[in-house]
Amino acid sequence: MVEKKKKTPQNQTSSGARKGALDILHQLFRHPEDSTPLPVMLARHAQSVAMDGRDTALLSELTYGVLRRHAALDFALAGFLKKPEALSFQVRMLLRLGAYEILFMDGIPARATVNELVNLARRRFGQGLGGLVNGVLRAVDRESQALRSALRQEEEALMRATLDAEGMARAASLPLWLTGMWEKHYGRRQACLMAANTLEHPAPCWRANLSRAWGEMLVQHWIERGYAPVGLGGFSAQGLDKNRAEAAKEQGLLATFEKQGNLTRQGASSQLVAEHLAEWILGSETLAEAPLWDACCGRGGKTTALLEKGVKVELASEPADFRLEELKASLLRLGLPWPRLHYGQAQDVEESFPLILLDVPCSGTGTLARNAELRLRLSPERCAEVARVQAEILEHAWERLLPGGALFYVTCALNREENEEQISRFLASKGRTCRLEEQRLVLPLFPGQDALFLAVLRKAD
Structure with missing residues (x-):
């Protein structure tokens, strides 16, 4: 479903994450033959510019978010661009970044998003295109409620399995040949559910080391804490709604158990x-x-x-x-x-x-x-x-x-x-x-x- 990703409120954010996302997305879209895993690309960039944890998280969210939603973002932007094909690839990607932040992310005021990306556009493309980016993103912000509603309706149609292969491809930003193959092989209902699944952020899962005496006790402990069971020896953070302090404490404890060899991250x-x-x-x-x-x-x-x-x-x-x-x-x-x-x-x-x-x-x-x-x-x-x-x-x-x-x-x-x-x-x-x-x-x-x-x-x- 179209809903904003909850984040800690931040009035000021570094432009480094947006610059990095723009560069990585440019590499991915222009050179699909490059087989470097995306986590490796993100880690290399964050290390190269010494990003802090907040900007590293923003870099990841922006990059994954635009990849999962690029077709929907183009749909949202289309009403504000007379000739989108006349814009350079990087300008269009920058607009996707801004639209994603405004429509799908919470905690960063739209004005901060617009200001950061306008400044980035001016530095990279000049004053004229900076003005265009400013006008388009401000229009997206003004119409954000209607745009979210339209995107939500399409995702709901995906979940109801009422979209054909072309609709699935647009709603989940997937290649048409792939959604067409899924519809042919698995039927429309299952294909729609498969497409909807690709939009989700997978929650982390852990496997307990059952070769140790306390492995089963660990599984039981975390399930009692609200984690979802996975088979007989694992659990997932799926569906947890915790405040940041509690989540940070639990993540630290899980990391300690993993380091000690009692747990392993596994899907x-x-x-x-x-x-x-x-x-x-x-x-x-x-x-x-x-x-x-x-x-x-x-x-x-x-x-x-x-x-x-x-x-x-x-x-x-x-x-x-x-x-x-x-x-x-x-x-x-x-x-x-x-x-x-x-x-x-x-x-x-x-x-x-x-x-x-x-x-x-x-x-x-x-x-x-x-x-x-x-x-x-x-x-x-x-x-x-x-x-x-x-x-x-x-x-x-x-x-x-x-x-x-x-x-x-x-x-x-x-x-x-x-x-x-x-x-x-x-x-x-x-x-x-x-x-x-x-x-x-x-x-x-x-x-x-x-x-x-x-x-x-x-x-x-």
């Missing part, structure tokens, strides 16, 4: 998938004690979750060394037994295992709320390419799976080509040697959380 859907996999493995008569190869372990979120639950992860492989370093740090922090670590692609591993977890590289279409920059970087061609790579990895992993073993195929994609159709093609190629035990789409437990796909494949004895 709700990822927690649920790891929990399901552990239950499946440990509940198997023949595979409960079997070693597992985590073939695409990434930073090790699922790796450590499985180890905490007693699954015997024997090998973890990952082609990015910085991700393996993060896994090492997590293993040390959590006090878990170390699997062997392999720096390299899954296709390079020649050992065989009775259990293989294949959390394959994917388009990330199920993570658009968390990774708002993917709105600009995704394309049908990219989805087709990752599906090809997935098939290659899946084929190699199957060759390394021992007879009678199980392979767990996971993506964070909302795309049948990477999910159900990928599995269907694979099953057709393997005939009776491969059996599909189950497949499921894990939709977000809370607004803004990721969507994941899981398929469990068994190899004939």
Whole structure:
């Protein structure tokens, strides 16, 4: 829903956050081929100019907000611009920044927003364009109530699933090809809900280290504090309405527990998938004690979750060394037994295992709320390419799976080509040697959380 993001009142804010947001957004929109994660871009900029915590938060809010709402902001601005296409890209982006602050953020007076952005426009583009920015943003402020009402109505139509693919794309600032694909694959109602989910700010979630005696007590404590349960061993800050002092105190305590190895930040859907996999493995008569190869372990979120639950992860492989370093740090922090670590692609591993977890590289279409920059970087061609790579990895992993073993195929994609159709093609190629035990789409437990796909494949004895 269209509502202002609550912030501590501030009468004066540094222009550094707005300059940074303008530069980062320019880079993202002009160079979608750049694969640098947005959190990395934000951190680099904040560090380069020595931003304080308040400006760092404003930089993040502005950047994510404009990415999630750029089509809606263009709609709001259209009535005040005679020829928007005649303006430079940076001027239009600056107007989006101002419109986002005025329409979606609270605590910063509109006059402060207008003054900051007018001054920025004058320094960058000259007096004339500074005057244009002043006139447009003041008009947006005057009409803010009507504009918010119009935007709210469109989002309500999205939630009621009454928008077609074009309406979904406009309401959630998504590529039309993507909303069209969702409508075709999942139906209009589900597609609208998927699109609405991408507008949300995901609340942080934590997983308790249940390998420690007090893990369950920690979960119970935070649930009693009002946090929402996630599966059997986790909790989320979803829906909490706390004053800043209490929230700051709790965040500090959670950070301490995390540093001590009692908690780990992990998305709700990822927690649920790891929990399901552990239950499946440990509940198997023949595979409960079997070693597992985590073939695409990434930073090790699922790796450590499985180890905490007693699954015997024997090998973890990952082609990015910085991700393996993060896994090492997590293993040390959590006090878990170390699997062997392999720096390299899954296709390079020649050992065989009775259990293989294949959390394959994917388009990330199920993570658009968390990774708002993917709105600009995704394309049908990219989805087709990752599906090809997935098939290659899946084929190699199957060759390394021992007879009678199980392979767990996971993506964070909302795309049948990477999910159900990928599995269907694979099953057709393997005939009776491969059996599909189950497949499921894990939709977000809370607004803004990721969507994941899981398929469990068994190899004939």
